[in-house]
Amino acid sequence: MRSLLRTRSLLRTPESGSLVRDSSLVWLAGGIVGVSFGAVSVAGGLPVWVPVVMSLVVYAGSAQFSTVGVLLAGGGPLAAAATGLLLNTRTAAFSLAVAGIIGRGRATRLLGAHLVTDETVAFALAQPDPVRRRRAFWISGLGLFAAWNTGVLIGALAGSALGDTARYGLDAAFPAVLVALVLPALRADAAVRRCALLGAAVALAVTPAVPAGVPVLLALAGLLLHGRGQRTAV
Template sequence: MRSLFRTLERATLRDIALVCVADALVGASFGAISVSGGLPLWVPMALSLLVFAGGSQFAAVGVVLSGGSALAAVATGLVLNARLLPFGFAVADVLQGPWWKRLLGAQLLTDESAAFALQQREPRRRRAAFWICGASLFVVWNLAVLLGGLVGGLIGDTDVLGLDAAFPAVLLALVLPSLRDRGTRTAALTGAAVAVTVAPFVPAGVPVLFALTGLLFAGRPGASPQAEGAGGAAASRPDEPEAAAAAAAVKEEAR
């Protein structure tokens, strides 16, 4: 684990730490809401250990506390977690190795760990960012849920604290650097527009799945057309020193 920390820059480690702090607040809120709503402490703890997906956990507990069945809660969580499927394809290269390592990596796959991994260009840094972020969040989240559950109803109305805004704020901060790329920016804005459009007509959590349609407008990854044109011209043009040497040889033969 120490070698993984040496692989990443201090700025990246600092950002991961800040994300852990933000998620700890949300985790404490989840634990408090669950216990104060009448659920035993083991329920939010089991969800945090086995599911480890904040949005799905909140949705599942919300269904149960509102009188829904356990089957409805599981179905809601599965729908929300469907967004992680494309994330798995995007970071598949960091989950190489024996089956138990891939299984552990799948458990640690979250919006944040995927985002930090995708920010890195080098394979070593991608793996380090994924595992450090995923493992840190897993420990911090479960400890925060436990603490929040123990405190229970003492927090009171958690909506007043605005903790529900912590998740989108963290994700927005993570994706902003990627929006400098035109294709990524087009896909993100298109997906956001589609999600906002369908939000009044579909259940909560489903709009994020419709946002994946933005990927259809991302375009081909890689250099811009101008860069490709310049690169193609450079590739088709012979190297100047070699051309000069060839010209000198022709002149020498002419003499």
């Protein structure tokens, strides 16, 4: 409890205003894609509570889309769950990257682990110092969680009224925001650029041959190049 109170006080600083402003674009994108997810799920025949509860408990956009896609295509719950778990394995690497940022205390770490996403980690690591990284993680993470779940609820309630959600181009919102977030790190660090280029090359090469979502996992091969560089430096 004390660790959560310290985290709350950390968010009440003048510097937090700029982080709220900077992360608002991520929240907006999350809310829009959340509307799409809720609408697609209900329009496909799932009850409203399924995407809503999944977003609160699982909270993983790409894994949720893939899981619902398997269910709507006629796949069983085990296949759908396996697909979601496979896609979510990438968050293991993300969690290691922000383990020292989240803070101490069991409750704080548990909540922080639930908020780990591609966008939150990218936004946090783009900050210049440890204190600002921690503020950025919590501000972006809590805001994105709220925006995503609000969007999912709106989309689920709207159901099929939105029509074909693909025509709005909502699937491009998250990738565009993520690219904007990681550009500063790519400009500042040549080693990060090399890792990113290797990961992107692997993902592009395997995309025609593997199921959706798997290229993202295979792109983690870029981390091998980073590890080799670290060992060489030592």
